[in-house]
Amino acid sequence: MTRNVVLICLDTVRKDYFDDYAPRLQELASVSFEQCRAASGWSTPSHASILTGALPHQHGIHTHNRDFADLSRSDTFLADIPDHTALGASANVYASSTFGFDAVFDRYSDIAPHRRFPDGMDMEKFIQDRDEDGVRRYLEFLRAALRHDHTLESLGNGVLFKANDLFRRAPVPKVLDDGASIVSSEGRSMVDSTEGPFFLFTNFMDAHGPVHHVLGYDRNLHSAPNDWTSFAFDDWEINIEGVSADHEQDIRYHRELYGAAIDYLDRTVASFIAEIQRQTDRETTFVVTADHGENLAYPEDDDLFGHTSSLTESLLHVPCYLINPPEGYEPTEPSYFSHLELGDLIVGLANDETPSLFRERVPAELIGVSIGGPPGGPEEYRYWDRMLRCAYDGERKYVWDSLGASRKYEIDHERPCWQRRANNDDVAIPSWARAFFDVEIRAYKERAQAIETDTDQDVDATVERRLEELGYR
Incomplete structure (x- = not known):
């Protein structure tokens, strides 16, 4: 007997906030892997590790090479479920056709929040490709929409794009969500047109920064003004200079809106799951997890903000239901479960099995800075771009970097996303921890920098703007 499997990736959702703000999905779930750990601290290497079961230094897709183009289906767990049609819908630009992520799937849909009807015209691309402005631009849009194979969808995209652009500057809720409704719709459409068993990958970006109040969010969950966004403050200022009294209100708004976004995802994804279950006769299993979490400037986050240049519990401890x-x-299930085993889990579930994939010790790895770069000179950048590795053993966690620093942390399996440094001195990293990695950390960092690709520099203006919206520029 074979099952359908749906992998739901709630981008940037940490375990403790999920447990507090996603009661519907928890109620639907019959199993929780309580000690799930991501393989890396941001999207590109984490998604590659999910697909391949390999650490970033092994699959080679990370800060210095963000392109999936060289990845073949045989390199992924999809090769082990050949009878399943591989489908995908993602609002994450790094998990899109722009970076070759779609190549291992049979059908894949790139989702942009401004493009509510994927079959219609891409309004952002239309604007980027035109020199006209004012009335002439509107007339050209109408002519292009009427010529398009999906006229009504194109007109709808145009109206919603303009409305969202206008309301984004007004003290009212943002009209459009950050893609959750379209990912859900596209996922349902793909499933509806697929014969036989399928695997469906979905990536929901609504909890990813920048956060802001969106029509549909529960207003009781946050106190942020309608026109506030997390672009109001600079993550790097907090990360470099520390949290000050000037940041307290913005951080509070951000944390509250982050929780409200997860609540919105909880409602949206629970409804999506119910629809998929109604659409399919075959048994369908859903795996709900996150590619990584988020630092929110708590003390246990080492006072860091965002998901760059660290391997804190808030980044690595993610839900898995x-x-x-x-x-x-x-x-x-109380033992460690790593995203390195997620592919094997999906293959087992697809074959109506429950493989034992729990471990006493698991690793994670970050090759360099994930988002842009800090202000300052080369030495500042060198620090934030350092390579990091970590390994877990019970309630101990060892972290070391390519600059020679090493730390030991206490963690508590009853306190999600919590860690505390065990001492102030560098520690000896046990041989079992280093054994997870094939290449010494400094040697790999130098090798990766030497062959760095410029994939990000080749994207078109539409993708460039989307990366800016997500804080990657």
């Missing part, structure tokens, strides 16, 4: 799995798992 199974909805409608085969019999075999306990309702709460």
Whole structure:
């Protein structure tokens, strides 16, 4: 017997906030892997590790090479479920056709928040490709929409794009969400047109910064003004100079809106799951997780903000819940489960099995700075761009970097996303921890920098703007 499997990636959602703000998905789930850890601290290497089961230094897709183009299906777990049609819908620009992520799937849909009807015209691209302005631009848009194969969808995209652009500057809620509704719609459409068993990958970006109040968010969950966004402050200022009294209000707004975004995802994704279940006769299992979490400037986040240049528990400890799995798992599985094993889990579920993939020790790795770069000179950049590795053993966590620093942290399996430095001195990293990695850390960092690609520099203006919106520029 084979099952459909749907992997739901809630981008940038940390475990503790998920547990507090996603009660519907938890109620739907019959199994929780309580000690799930991401393989890296940001989207590109984490998604590559999910697909391949390899650490970033092994698959080679990370800060210095963000392109999936050299990845073949045989390199991924999809090769082990050949009878399943591989479908994907993603609002994450780094998990899109721009960076070759779609190549290992049979059908894939790139989602942009401004493009509510994917079959219609891409309004942002239309504007970037035109020199006209004012009335002439509107007339040219109408002519192009009427010539398009999907006229009504194109007109709808145009109206919603303009409305969202106008309301974004007004003290009212943002009209359009950050892609959740379109990812859901595209996922349902793909499933509806697929014969036989399928695997569906979905990436929801609504909890990813910048955060702002969106029509549909629960206003009782936050106190941020309608026109406030997290672009109001600079992450790097907090990361370099520390949290000050000037930041307190903005950080509070951000944390509250982050929780409200997860609540919105909880409602949207629960409805999406119910629709998929109604559409399919075959048993379908849903895996709900996140590619990584988010630092929110708590002390246990080392007072860091965002998801760059660290391997804190807030980045690595992510939810992992199974909805409608085969019999075999306990309702709460307390041992470590790494995203390096996620592919094997999906293959097992697709074959109506519950493989034992829990470990006493698991690793994670970050090759360099994930988002832009800090202000300052070369030495400042060198620090934030350092390579980091970590390894878990029980309630101990060892972290070391390519500049020679090493730390030991205490963690608590009853306190998601919490860590505390065990001492102030550098520590000896155990041999078992280093054994997870094939290449010495400094040697790999130098090698990666030497072959760095310029994939990000080749994107068109539409993608460039989307990367800016997400804080990657």
